[in-house]
Amino acid sequence: MNRSLGTTTAKGRQISHVPNYVILTVLLVFSLGPLLVMAFNSLKSRTDVADNPLGLPRNFVWSNYREAWDVGNFSTTMVNSGILVAATVIGVLLLGGMAAYSLAKLDLPGAGALMLFLLVVSSLPIHLFLVPLFVLWRELGLLNTVFGLVLIYIALNAPLAIFLLRSYMIQLPRDFEDAARVDGAGEWQIFSRIVVPLSWPGFLTVGLVVALAVWNEFLLATVFLQDESKFTVVTSYQNFATRFSRDWSLTSAAAVIMIVPIVAIFLTFQRRFIEGMTQGGTKG
Template identity: 50%
Template sequence: MSQRTTRTGLPGYVILGLLALFALGPLVLFAFNSLKTRDELAVNSFGPPSGLHWANFAEAWQEANMAAGLRNSVIVVLGTVVGVCVIAGLAAYALARMDLPHTGGIMLWLVVGGALPTQMFLVPLFFLWAKLNLYDSLFGLIVVYWALFAPFATLLLRSFLVGLPREYEEAARIDGASELRILTRVVAPVAAPGFLTVALVTGLSAYNEFLFAVTFIQDSDKMPVSTALFSFQQGFTQDYALLSAAGLIMLLPMVLLFLFLQRRFIDGIAASGLGGT
């Protein structure tokens, strides 16, 4: 029985191994190139480095202004995550627990709004933000991200809340608790895996987002790390070793964060009911 199971599962392991190689291969090559000199990279573009040239990271950190980029990205990510969790939490609780009219229409609006290409809103939003003095502002970019990521977060949290039992909420209502108090004191602690999943998905999306960041932020001191890397690439197009080092600096924080929280992320996706979709 054990041998039969092993033979049956062997093609699956082979396929998973190939997929892992396909996913990790570019990252490994990226890391190799970041540790090479410019001359070595021209001669040996795909092999491991002959020596570890750590000076690339120090030079890329300084030349690409990565410290300011990472600081701005942290501000944008934290502001986006907090805002999206508040907006999506309130909306999801209302859709899942309160008897609202036209709930189906609201859900359809969220799905359609989240599916529309964001480029449709870029030009009118640009002129509106300029009139409101939100252009070239981190807060203005955070507000854009609230609108961009809140629809999916609302759908995900609603799917999670629908599966939670209502006994504790009914007991809190009998004791005279308001809906807001029920949400913050009863529902939110139980729904913590769902909120963590929303926070991680939203944080990764805000950290990697480029189109709105490059459009609404022009001051080099306010650029998040994605646009700081783009600006650095424009001036160091031929030095791919430095570009690889700068890209690896940008990549590592989110990779480490995801690896640290991946189990909770998977549990939250499974509990929300979106794992099979």
């Protein structure tokens, strides 16, 4: 990383970084303070949260979590969200990876037109095609089905995945593929045995970014999965938090339950997340 010289010095002159740390700490409190308050409140009793909405809990009411888990129906919604995420990630990586391979390595005739198409498609607002899509899905019997929503998620996430994976695959040396082609390997074998294993970091990055997007997605999940038994963590929390909006300790506990997996995975893979999202921001 091309960072300038640590905490001090430029040709002998000392530059204090104390003001940097002071202001950054203020920003840190702004960003994480609300989350800390939420974590504290998730452990308070109802009277405690009313008297003292901002401070530490007087005693730790761990049973809030048990209650939030049951009332929020997390044992169902976690599974629903997990299936949606897994199916979408597999679909995007497989189909997007194939398309990226074709664009990066196979001299696809009409590649420029396809890239343009994907760029246009990925920048169309959802609200433009939401209503006809809803009606089409109703006619096709895909409404209220996991498969139907996964198809939509694949379509919307694939362009970004293709751009990122393509730029990754283009950098791979051609030697291995050429050798395999000489040996008579088919393109599918080259793709699955050579290119995918070599570009796995790209796949991991895209998979993480897509997983996060699907886990957090609100609008489409609300519109396309209206059956309560199919609710995702997010749509179910929306109902739950609206119904119990006065019960701050319970809604906080439920929120903590749903963001702990995200934050844990984010912290573990933060470099890849940030790489994927920032590239998504600049290349999408």
